[in-house]
Amino acid sequence: MTRATRFDNGILVLTENMPGVRSVSLGCWFKSGSRHEPAPLNGITHFVEHMLFRGTERRSSQQIAKEIDTFGGFLNAFTSQEFCCVYSKIQSDKLVEALDLLADMLLQSAFAPEEIIKEQRVIEQELRMAEETPDDRVHDLFNRLFWQGHSLGRPTGGSVPGLDRFDRSALVRWKEQRFTADRLMICAAGDVQHDELVERAGRQFCSLKPGDLDLADPPPHPKRQLALEELQLEQVHFCLGTAGLSQNHPDRFALFLLNALLGGEMSSRLFQVVREKYGLAYSIQSGLNTFHDSGNLVVSCATSPQNLTRVLELILTEMADLCRRPVDEELLQATRECLKGRLLLSLESTDNRMSRLARNEYYLGRQVSIDSVLDAFDRVT
Structure with missing residues (x-):
């Protein structure tokens, strides 16, 4: 309660x-x-x-x-x-x-x-x-x-x-x-x-006074950019990203599932193709950064220089395929159950529950029941 x-x-x-x-x-x-x-x-x-x-x-x-x-x-x-x-x-x-x-x-x-x-x-x-x-x-x-x-x-x-x-x-x-x-x-x-x-x-905390500053800042406008930085390393480390959604966007649960399917889990497309099938990288994953007014989806990977072009091709192919073809319902259901299970396991931690109180208040302005979150995942098609 x-x-x-x-x-x-x-x-x-x-x-x-x-x-x-x-x-x-x-x-x-x-x-x-x-x-x-x-x-x-x-x-x-x-x-x-x-x-x-x-x-x-x-x-x-x-x-x-x-x-x-x-x-x-x-x-x-x-x-x-x-x-x-x-x-x-x-x-x-x-x-x-x-x-x-x-x-x-x-x-x-x-x-x-x-x-x-x-x-x-x-x-x-x-x-x-x-x-x-x-x-x-x-x-x-x-x-x-x-x-x-x-x-x-x-x-x-x-x-x-x-x-x-x-x-x-x-x-x-x-x-x-x-x-x-x-x-x-x-x-x-x-x-x-x-x-x-x-x-x-x-x-x-009775002595603490309220402030009078307005911390509102303008929403960001992501830019399409490419940057290279040369370092004396054995591997190439890179990030590839696109615009995502804010923490309170109505479609955020669809994005959570999309990220899990793409590269958020061991069974995801990128992990299975780039690492398990072709052995081109040890570390590859996708992740979400979400804020109150914006967000992004980022794929990150480390690979040998000679593998870079092939790895990029595989990533772009999987991303394009995920956009073009509907996700198989059986796979979607398995991914739903994965994220729902991760959520329920995380809630056994008092740290996670405490953090959830703060984040719900800040991003949503209210506390959200666990059942409503589980239902939101189930409504994604």
Whole structure:
């Protein structure tokens, strides 16, 4: 059962009680991500996220780490194009302590200058690691081209040269402007009592004020582009993509099935043809990126240079065939059952349930029952 309560300052508390579990996943989701950053400040949300772990007025970074370890829990965070989230998974009897820890990190982070310098070095290593990982690098190149001129085309973590722009005043100002009450969703799933969490969260976050910034940005207009980057590698890594659908588009379930048929599963066309039949690649798959107003479908692969032309031909042939010929009903039904099964298995995780609360609210403006999602897959022909 899901429940929702909105505070006067705009904070939304969402919970789902899961009978039979003894843990809780608790997340604080701010509706502000890298797509809401101007180009000169690309990466600042990610930097702020990192600094939340660098100490508060009450706790040092070591104390934060030791405290969550004492709970036997997990503490992490991520920045995406449309969110910044700090979350924890703990035993249910440690929920109050975990909420206090998250509130302290979000409301009382110190942003000590010496810690900013340390974290800048950490983030630099993170970005350089991505630059030297071919799969990450080719996806960044693809995004830059596909969303050319739009903030979705910029990397979530920013760039190494851009890190120097983020001094204490810039980071604190950004946090105060973007991490506001009206953009905060506090989500919990597992062995959680809604009224108790509402009462505790009301105490912890009552000082957080709503903001007055409009984060609306224009929808992107994908571009048809081709780019090549030469690196000294044994393989060619490439992405091939086309426009997709938004998270709330009425045809999104058809696209989910289409992606699974094309390259989303081991039984998919691309995996079976390129890898299993011809042995031309170890890694080949398709995937979806979906946002509140747009999306894309991307095929990615790594292969030897001498195989590149043949692999591209096979991919384009399978994509064209999928567009021209109706999918066999037996295969479509098998794919439906695959995705429905994956969904049901994922919902055994408190983390996934907690994430689902936030994403449903952000993208759909409401909570959607599991049965309605299963029915939506069944209606695709």
